Amino acid sequence: MNLNQLANNLNILCRSVGAFIKKEGEGFERSSIEQKGFNDLVSYVDKEAEQKLVEGLRQLLPEAGFVTEEGTDTTRGERFNWVIDPLDGTTNFIHGLPAYCVSVGLMDGDEVVLGTVFDPNRDECFWAYKGGGAFCNGSSIKVSDAPALKDGLIATGFPYFDFGLTQQYLQVLGAFMSRSHGIRRIGSAALDLVYVACGRFEGFFEYNLNAWDVAAGVIIVQEAGGRLSKFTGEGDVVFGREIVASNGSVHPEMLQTIGEFWKKPVA
Structure with a gap:
């Protein structure tokens, strides 16, 4: 082929x-x-x-x-x-x-x-x-060379039908707001992913996604030198319903930030 x-x-x-x-x-x-x-x-x-x-x-x-x-x-x-x-x-x-x-x-x-x-x-x-x-x-195109989360702009998608983890999600957002240049929400996961690939965003995370939302973006991020995973740092990102995409450098900090609050009781 x-x-x-x-x-x-x-x-x-x-x-x-x-x-x-x-x-x-x-x-x-x-x-x-x-x-x-x-x-x-x-x-x-x-x-x-x-x-x-x-x-x-x-x-x-x-x-x-x-x-x-x-x-x-x-x-x-x-x-x-x-x-x-x-x-x-x-x-x-x-x-x-x-x-x-x-x-x-x-x-x-x-x-x-x-x-x-x-x-x-x-x-x-x-x-x-x-x-x-x-x-x-x-x-x-290549991912950005920003070395740390504090140097990065992060994209996400808001829950729109399953609101069971809203409070945890808001805590994650609050943490990213204080640890990065800011949060953006475009409303298209495919655009979020390719914006990571071309260096406009340093990272992107979202849950309750479908394979068609991310499949094309996954290979584009990979070939641009980025890193992809689920919130746990491993697993299938195409059919796994959640994704973290980054320039690679900020990935550990993104996983740590999400892990501090995700699926944990709200204080």
Whole structure:
């Protein structure tokens, strides 16, 4: 398999679908919103974007299966599977906030080997494949060289449906506020991850995530020289429902900060 050529073709496809999403956003009406669950929103744009991706990806790699957010195709491949979030940041999109993206990763067994995240509003296409480095459009990207948490800007995502650990989470936020340059919440895990990869953030953490939120970003962070783990420092970050991504240098401090409060009784 020529991962470089596949990446180029994937980028073209994601750019095309991203352009469709951005155009639809110009005249989007909230009356078309559906709720899959509490604060779990979807629109025809998500569904049509996913259909376009699935159709295009079938042509790129016919033997691959799919893990899709909207369930357009749930056929699993014996070896290869595309993991698709057609519109990461749906809530931002429906409110007219230009912070969303197309995110597609390719898994070879349990490993992500290729990923593209395209932000149509900034016209930024982040991509990487195993052993090939990480890029934004035509330029190579690397994680930041900030040596410590006190030098870093940290991203996160707020709970939006499972509020059982809210108090612990707020304590974690408070600790990060006092130990870093600050906290940011964009509303798209895929963008958070690629911003770690290109050095805009030193770290990112979130829980209650799905594979399609992170798959593409995982390989991009890895190829940019970053580090990934669950909150415990180990485990599957794609299907493990939680993730810590960093430039590597701040990772131990991030794990320590999270571990001080996470899933512990609130004082």
